[in-house]
Amino acid sequence: MNAYAIFAVNAHLQDLLDEAAARRMVSVEKPGLRVRIPSAASKARVTIQSPADYSRSIIPNFQDYPYRS
DSSP: OHHHHHHHHHHHHHHHHHHHHHHHHHSOOOOOHHHHHHHHHHHHHHHHHSOOOGGGOSSOOOTTOTTOO
């Protein structure tokens, strides 16, 4: 039974490897690093320079807080 189990696991792993190889062959070409790095930097720059939106904050406002002095 041990030899059959090894055979079954190896066959399943080979099926998974074949499926992964087929998915890699179909995948869409990604832009290179020379395109992705400046794009990420510009997005980070825009995010940092934009004003903060506190309307979606999970921290409650301290208006009418009973212990506020």
